[in-house]
Amino acid sequence: MEDRATVLVVDDELGSRESLRFTLKPSFDVYTSEDGEQALRFIQQKPVDIVTLDLRMPGIPGIEVLKGIKKIDPDIEVIIITAYATVDSCLEAIRWGVFNYITKPFHPIDVISTIKKSVEKRRQTKTLKTFIKKIAATESHLDHRIMQFAQHKFVKSSNSQMDFVRVLVATIERRDPYTWGHSQRVSQQSFLLAERLHLSGEERAQIQLAAYLHDIGKIGLNDTYIYKRGSLTKLEWTMMKKHPEMAVELLSPLALSPSTISIIRHHHEHFDGKGYPDGLRGKEIPLGARIVGICDAYDAMISDRPYRKALSKSQSISELKRCSGLQFDPEVTGVFMEVLEDER
Incomplete structure (x- = not known):
C-alpha cells in the first residue's frame, strides 16, 4: 500500500x-x-x-x-x-x-x-526520473550501453537501446487505451518514410528512436486534457502544447544525441511556421521532425480519440494532402503517400 x-x-x-x-x-x-x-x-x-x-x-x-x-x-x-x-x-x-x-x-x-x-x-515522474538516473549511472557511454541495465531490469533477451525504449513507452501508454501502440506505429512508419527518403542508417535510427519517445512529455500533463471529450479551452491547449519541451527536459539525463532531441522538440512545428514550440518554418524544421510530425498526425487521424471517432484511411490521406505546404512538408507528404500506397 x-x-x-x-x-x-x-x-x-x-x-x-x-x-x-x-x-x-x-x-x-x-x-x-x-x-x-x-x-x-x-x-x-x-x-x-x-x-x-x-x-x-x-x-x-x-x-x-x-x-x-x-x-x-x-x-x-x-x-x-x-x-x-x-x-x-x-x-x-x-x-x-x-x-x-x-x-x-x-x-x-x-x-x-x-x-x-x-x-x-508526481509518482510517475519521480519513478521515471529515478529509473533514468539509475540508467545514467550505469554507464558513461549511455547511448551505447543503456540496454545493459534494461536487460537486468526488464527484458533479459534484449540487446539494443530500442528494446529499452519500447518497454519504457509501452509502460507509459498503458494508462491511455486511446494511444496504446501509437508510438510504436509512428516509429515504424517514420522509419519506412526515412528509408524511402534515402536517409543514412544512422539518421533512420535516430528518427526511429525519436518517434518512439515523441510523446513522453505527456506523462507530465493532467489526464483531464488527454481524455477530454470536447474541445480544449485556450488554457488547456496552451498546457498541452508544452509536452515537447517537457519531453526534452524529462529525457535530459539520458544524454541522447542532439539530433534525436531536436526531432522530439520540433515534431509539432508546421511547414508554414504556425506550429510549436518555436514557430520554425520550412527547412528550418529538422527533416526528422518533419517525418515524425506527418506520421504522428496520420496515426492520430486513423485512431479513435476521446473527442472523435477514427477517420477512414481515405479521409486521412485527403487531410494530409490538404495540409501539404501548411502543416506538412510537400516533398515529405508526397513520399509518405507512396509509403501508404505500398501498405494497401
Whole structure:
C-alpha cells in the first residue's frame, strides 16, 4: 500500500483553508499555511507532494510563491485554486509548471479528483526520473550501453537501446487505451518514410528512436486534457502544447544525441511556421521532425480519440494532402503517400 500523499493548502481565507482541509483529510495528510512566506518555510522543512495555492494573498503574491516552490522542489505539483484567475496569471503559472487551475467556488469532487491525478503524475515522474538516473549511472557511454541495465531490469533477451525504449513507452501508454501502440506505429512508419527518403542508417535510427519517445512529455500533463471529450479551452491547449519541451527536459539525463532531441522538440512545428514550440518554418524544421510530425498526425487521424471517432484511411490521406505546404512538408507528404500506397 502506497503512503498517503502530503498536501499543503495555502490560502489566507480561513473558510477556504478549512473547507479544503476538511475535504482532503480523509484521503491525504493535510497541512495548512495562511500566506506564501509561511508555506515556503514549511516546504523547506518538510517533504510535500502537492500544494493548493491561492493567487491573491497578503505578502508574497501567489505566482511568486509558485516560483519559490518550483525552485525548492520542481517535482512538487501545484494546483491553483482562486477566484481571481486571469489569462496573464494563467500563462505565467503554466510557464512555472502549474498542474491545474480550479476556480472558486470549487466543488469538492473536482478538487479531490484533480489532486489524485496530480499525485499520480508526481509518482510517475519521480519513478521515471529515478529509473533514468539509475540508467545514467550505469554507464558513461549511455547511448551505447543503456540496454545493459534494461536487460537486468526488464527484458533479459534484449540487446539494443530500442528494446529499452519500447518497454519504457509501452509502460507509459498503458494508462491511455486511446494511444496504446501509437508510438510504436509512428516509429515504424517514420522509419519506412526515412528509408524511402534515402536517409543514412544512422539518421533512420535516430528518427526511429525519436518517434518512439515523441510523446513522453505527456506523462507530465493532467489526464483531464488527454481524455477530454470536447474541445480544449485556450488554457488547456496552451498546457498541452508544452509536452515537447517537457519531453526534452524529462529525457535530459539520458544524454541522447542532439539530433534525436531536436526531432522530439520540433515534431509539432508546421511547414508554414504556425506550429510549436518555436514557430520554425520550412527547412528550418529538422527533416526528422518533419517525418515524425506527418506520421504522428496520420496515426492520430486513423485512431479513435476521446473527442472523435477514427477517420477512414481515405479521409486521412485527403487531410494530409490538404495540409501539404501548411502543416506538412510537400516533398515529405508526397513520399509518405507512396509509403501508404505500398501498405494497401
